[in-house]
Amino acid sequence: MSAGAVHQVIPSLVRWDAIGNHSLQVQSILRDMGLESEIYVNDVGPEYAGRAHFFDRYRAQTGAWLMYQASTGSRLAAWFAQRPEPKLVNYHNVTPPRFFERWEPRLADEMVDGRHQIAKLAGVVRHGIAVSRYNEQELIDFGYRSTSTSPLLVDMSRFDIASDPTLAGWLDRQRQAGGTGILFHGRISPNKAQHDLVKTLVAYRRLYDPRARLHLTGGTSSGSYRYGLRRFVAAEGLWDGVDLAGPVSSEELAAYFRGTDVYVSLSEHEGFGAPLLEAMFNGLPIIAFASSAVPETVGDAALLLTDKTPGVVAAAIHRVVTDADLRASLVAAGKRRLAELDLSRTRAAMRAELTRVLEAGA
Amino acid sequence: MSEATGPSGPSGPGFDNERVMAEIRDEVARRRAAGDFPPSLERELDLVFDRYVPAGSVSSDFTEAVKAADRAAYINVAVPTESQKPGVGEVKRVLRKAMAWYLNYLAQQTTAFATASVRAMRSLGERLEMVEEQLADLAPARDDAADRPAVAADLGGWVSLCIRHLPTRGRVLHAECGSGALLRSLVDAGVDAYGVEPRGPLVDAAAAGGLEAWPDDPVEHLSAVADGYLAGLVLSGCVDRLALPRQRRLIELAAAKLAPGAPLILIATHPDAWSRAVPALEVDLAPGRPLHPTTWAHLLEGARFTDVVAQDGGDTSALSARRPG
Numbered sequence: 001m002s003a004g005a006v007h008q009v010i011p012s013l014v015r016w017d018a019i020g021n022h023s024l025q026v027q028s029i030l031r032d033m034g035l036e037s038e039i040y041v042n043d044v045g046p047e048y049a050g051r052a053h054f055f056d057r058y059r060a061q062t063g064a065w066l067m068y069q070a071s072t073g074s075r076l077a078a079w080f081a082q083r084p085e086p087k088l089v090n091y092h093n094v095t096p097p098r099f100f101e102r103w104e105p106r107l108a109d110e111m112v113d114g115r116h117q118i119a120k121l122a123g124v125v126r127h128g129i130a131v132s133r134y135n136e137q138e139l140i141d142f143g144y145r146s147t148s149t150s151p152l153l154v155d156m157s158r159f160d161i162a163s164d165p166t167l168a169g170w171l172d173r174q175r176q177a178g179g180t181g182i183l184f185h186g187r188i189s190p191n192k193a194q195h196d197l198v199k200t201l202v203a204y205r206r207l208y209d210p211r212a213r214l215h216l217t218g219g220t221s222s223g224s225y226r227y228g229l230r231r232f233v234a235a236e237g238l239w240d241g242v243d244l245a246g247p248v249s250s251e252e253l254a255a256y257f258r259g260t261d262v263y264v265s266l267s268e269h270e271g272f273g274a275p276l277l278e279a280m281f282n283g284l285p286i287i288a289f290a291s292s293a294v295p296e297t298v299g300d301a302a303l304l305l306t307d308k309t310p311g312v313v314a315a316a317i318h319r320v321v322t323d324a325d326l327r328a329s330l331v332a333a334g335k336r337r338l339a340e341l342d343l344s345r346t347r348a349a350m351r352a353e354l355t356r357v358l359e360a361g362a
Numbered sequence: 363m364s365e366a367t368g369p370s371g372p373s374g375p376g377f378d379n380e381r382v383m384a385e386i387r388d389e390v391a392r393r394r395a396a397g398d399f400p401p402s403l404e405r406e407l408d409l410v411f412d413r414y415v416p417a418g419s420v421s422s423d424f425t426e427a428v429k430a431a432d433r434a435a436y437i438n439v440a441v442p443t444e445s446q447k448p449g450v451g452e453v454k455r456v457l458r459k460a461m462a463w464y465l466n467y468l469a470q471q472t473t474a475f476a477t478a479s480v481r482a483m484r485s486l487g488e489r490l491e492m493v494e495e496q497l498a499d500l501a502p503a504r505d506d507a508a509d510r511p512a513v514a515a516d517l518g519g520w521v522s523l524c525i526r527h528l529p530t531r532g533r534v535l536h537a538e539c540g541s542g543a544l545l546r547s548l549v550d551a552g553v554d555a556y557g558v559e560p561r562g563p564l565v566d567a568a569a570a571g572g573l574e575a576w577p578d579d580p581v582e583h584l585s586a587v588a589d590g591y592l593a594g595l596v597l598s599g600c601v602d603r604l605a606l607p608r609q610r611r612l613i614e615l616a617a618a619k620l621a622p623g624a625p626l627i628l629i630a631t632h633p634d635a636w637s638r639a640v641p642a643l644e645v646d647l648a649p650g651r652p653l654h655p656t657t658w659a660h661l662l663e664g665a666r667f668t669d670v671v672a673q674d675g676g677d678t679s680a681l682s683a684r685r686p687g
Binding site for chain 2: 102103195198199202203206207224227228229231232235236300303304305306309310311312314315316318319326329330333
């Protein structure tokens with residue numbers, strides 16, 4: 001292999017971001033391979049201040065490759081495209097703009113630009129590595145001639161932390177008072193379809209459990225969607241049943257995963273779906289709408305729905321909550337799936353892929 | 363595309379997803395039949411949520427969009443200051459008071475601009491309305507399912523035709539299925555059929571009978587179905603009354619959503635619809651009148667359907683065709 005260095009270019013490196021953590025793992029793999037590897041960013045959170053450099057500090061280096069972590073539109077894409085070094089793309093998916101057109105036209109425009117940027121890179125990169133087959137197919141549709149898949153690098157040991165005691169106590173008291181706890185973790189965003197979860201709660205309360213509660217954790221991608229969601233919750237009289245928790249710490253999130261009964265994802269677009277792994281880690285049975293990359297991420301460790309009308313999802317929740325055998329099967333399948341996606345295996349896969357690509361391209 | 367290099371993808375079933383989902387669908391059908399959760403309630407939930415989508419992005423009703431814009435034009439600087447955290451509410455109130463002079467100044471200008479824009483839009487809307495009124499005599503009546511009587515047409519005469527053409531494997535859609543009489547016959551004959559129907563009372567009646575029937579508009583429903591998904595399609599009701607552009611759209615969607623070789627059956631129940639005694643031009647040029655079979659056949663052949671055969675059944679008529687394989 002003649003490459004002496006592979007440096008990564010990533011728009012943003014911030015805490016609690018799955019793509020940022022993935023990039024740090026890739027950096028570790030590259031260094032294990034004996035290569036120099038630095039991370040160049042447009043934006044960095046204070047917790048990673050010493051681990052990344054602003055992209056304008058990059059200096060050309062003989063034998064160096066560049067690898068772009070692509071998940072959003074960014075001015076870095078244009079800078080990356082015009083660099084003379086051999087280039088790779090690691091693709092995490094840019095949300096299709098159709099989900100945002102009704103809610104955030106400005107963001108939808110940015111997504112159009114982001115996808116155009118990824119498509120334009122097809123002409124200048126040597127290879128695209130996607131974190132799911134779903135994403136790989138998008139790369140092919142964008143015109144990439146050489147592609148492969150290597151899963152997202154998720155350090156499951158990060159999930160093995162103590163729960164926030166105050167929140168855990170609150171969730172425990174709710175549980176003792178009765179009522180199924182339903183959880184979804186993800187940014188409040190139209191493509192994540194939290195509104196369908198609220199509809200499901202209406203159906204589930206009416207059909208099975210009037211004291212059921214829905215916990216929605218995660219920051220906000222669309223303010224107007226969040227506002228609409230809050231008004232929808234109020235219109236349905238569900239203030240006592242929907243916990244719009246917002247961004248939570250790792251400890252708080254652990255409390256949610258351990259203090260609820262079922263994880264339900266009705267998301268319509270996921271490039272990978274890292275929170276599904278955290279649900280598996282915490283032994284929470286998963287019900288998921290079979291969209292985008294979700295089926296390949298969960299394997300057989302979720303009850304997969306092809307129809308997410310509220311009555312159907314409510315009946316699925318009831319089945320998982322009341323059928324001990326099914327619940328045990330889902331939890332056991334989750335543990336098996338986690339073993340398949342264990343960091344040691346996914347790192348080995350990424351290392352093999354990088355070695356192959358660098359040798360072929362050298 | 364290369365093979366996945368990492369351990370992604372299913373690792374073998376721990377349980378039978380298909381079997382569990384079939385049991386769940388049975389449970390849903392049973393609860394619906396018991397009236398616990400009528401499909402119209404799901405439709406209502408959709409409508410309630412759609413109210414909170416930003417103005418003008420869901421409804422195409424111009425007046426409603428202008429009203430929503432009018433409501434949104436006023437900028438309220440009285441920011442909510444309540445907080446569950448002790449002391450934070452007081453801090454917010456102090457900040458609001460301290461910044462009021464600045465925010466009020468900006469808000470007044472923004473409100474004035476927004477109000478003037480809405481007024482201009484309203485004026486434009488009034489002018490458009492005048493143009494529309496002058497064109498009204500030339501345009502066919504607008505289709506609105508809610509305005510039509512909730513009475514299902516009798517399709518009993520076409521059961522055998524449908525069963526003869528429709529396969530017993532793969533999903534078959536009947537749009538509009540009314541209260542589900544034909545759908546029931548298809549299901550009893552082993553066809554994996556479901557229906558959509560925009561009129562709430564009819565679809566509730568179909569669901570109450572244990573049928574899989576959804577409250578939806580045929581064109582919108584077909585738009586949402588995956589390409590090549592349907593093993594068969596029966597169209598009734600909508601074929602009689604839709605305006606010509608929507609009828610053409612219906613044919614385009616049928617061609618896209620049917621699997622190769624899958625059958626399409628159109629059933630007309632309008633007494634004037636397919637009267638062979640009346641020439642095609644005479645029927646089709648009359649605003650608001652259903653199409654003549656010759657015209658339907660022309661449209662279907664234009665969409666590359668094959669084996670197009672029209673049949674007269676007295677009060678009703680049917681036409682069968684097949685999507686090319």
